[in-house]
Amino acid sequence: MRVASINGKKYIIVIVDDYSWFTWVKFLASKDEAPDFIIKFLKMIQVRLNMSVRKIRTDNGTKFVNQTLRSYYESVGNSHETSVVRSPQQNGVVERRNHTLVEATQTMLIYAKAPLFLWAKAVATACYTQNRSIIRLLHRKIPYELLHDKIPDLSYLYVFSALCYPKNDSEDLGKLQAKADIGIFIGYEPKQKTYHIYNRFLVAAPPKTVDLADSLVSMSIDQDAPSKNTHMVEKSKLDKDLQGKPVDDTLYRGMIGSLMYLTSSRPDLIYVVCLYVRYQAKPTEKHLNMVKRIFQYLKGTINMGLWYSKDTGMSLTEYADYAGCQDTKRSTSESAQFLSDKLVSWSSKKKKSTAISSTEVEYISLSGCCAQILWMCSHLIDYGFQFNKIPLYYDNKSAIALCCNNVQHSRANHIDV
Structure with missing residues (x-):
């Protein structure tokens, strides 16, 4: 994160249990703290939950792949798996949860008009709430219930940024002074049923990069x-x-x-x-x-x-197109997949490099659509649906001809309009 939290933290570690999808988050001031925290976390799981960790799956970053953790894994007999470079989908469960937490945090801060340095509190609150609300469809239970084998108490949950009135217990409080302060709810204490409240009028000013007043304009x-x-x-x-x-x-x-x-x-x-x-x-x-x-x-x-009715067919259809950027000349590939007349998947992604020709851009967009079709077919086959021919609609004859005859690529030219 570019803005440090109220406690000076800039990094997040997200840990997800593969069985229950229960999630833990830890905030760090630097990436060097990651190995020590991971070791302490694994020991905590074994003691508090009376469970042994068999396999650890991470990305290939140096914060997870280093001699300190490698020595610890060998000493306790843990198996460590890493994803291939630039292949986050191999670690998809935690990547999706990380993306969900960030989006939820962004929405909470914008809705609450809260200072950006409260992002860590918002992430922790989103994680705390999702552990007690999102249902694991495979087991029909929430992550907290799967991990602790009991239903959590939800009677004390509140909306982020809800107004709070903590009692003012100052010793020099005058008779005509306010008996309570006004703050906003920003989180829970994980070990006990208490709340974290932010009072913008009593907190000391943070670094100059953040304004204590309402920085978000309506x-x-x-x-x-x-x-x-x-x-x-x-x-x-x-x-x-x-x-x-x-x-x-x-x-x-x-x-x-x-x-x-x-x-x-x-x-x-x-x-x-x-x-x-x-x-x-x-x-x-x-x-x-x-x-x-x-x-x-x-x-x-x-x-x-979007409207999905029950009596729908299962014919698979796909549409693809592309658009260009006036500043970088990079293309944006777009695609949409339909089951009968129901839209089930769509994407819009800007490429990282500039293509040599417009036909090449169209061809790349088509190839991405084909990859999405193959992925969807592999899942639908598991449910007993077979597809012999899948129509793919495109509006560029050059790209269609290139798909039919790949030798034509040397004749493709770029025309900037």
Whole structure:
């Protein structure tokens, strides 16, 4: 994290039990603290839960692969598996949980208009809540129940940033002074039923990079503005707009964060929201007006969403396309997969390198769609569905011809329009 927490922490370690999916989080000031914490954590699990850890799966980072941990694993007989470089999907359970915690934290901080240095408290609260709420479908139980073999008490849970009034027990309290302070709820104490409360008026000022006052500005959008039929201007070529008038980057990021939350159920917003995310560092008035257009579009399509009926077919269909970036010339591949007429999977991803030709970009987009189709087929086959021919629709004849005859790649040329 770029902003240190209120206790000076900048790194997170996420640990997930493979059976129950119970999650632990630990905050570190530096990566050098990771080996010592992992050793202490493994000993704690054996003592408190009376369980032995058989296998440890991590990525290939030096914080997990070093001589200190290697010696400890050999001494206790633990098996250590690492994922291949640049293959996070091999450690998918903890990667997805890490992504879920970060997204939940972002939403909580934006909704609460809380200072950014409270991110560690928000992560811990999200983890604490998810351990007691998300159901493990394989066992029909929550992670806490699977790990501790009992149902947790949920009567003391509160919403993050809820107003709290802790008693003011100061010795020099006057008769006319307030008998209680006003704070916001930011977390739980894991070992006992107590709460963590943040009082912005009594906490000493943190480093200058963070403002104790409300740093998040509320969004000001004209409620009477007419709705839009599209979320972006047709044939819009958005760029960095270096000569444009700068706007408040905190306001811009707050609006983008709210829209990112909607992309899980509104696939029509994925591309345009991800496009505007690129300009969070130095947004201009042009970028802000384009983002406001999305909210005007949502105003007119508030009832739009995904609908899945029970009596649906199982024919698999896929669509693919690509778009280019005006600043870096890198392409963004897009795809959508349908079961009958029901959208079940979609993606929009910007490439890390620039392609030589536009046909090559289209071909790469098609190859990514094919990989997604093969992955979906492998799962559907397990449920007894067989597919002989799967239609893949594309709007570029050159890319289709290249798929049929790979020798044509030497004749592909790039035309910048």
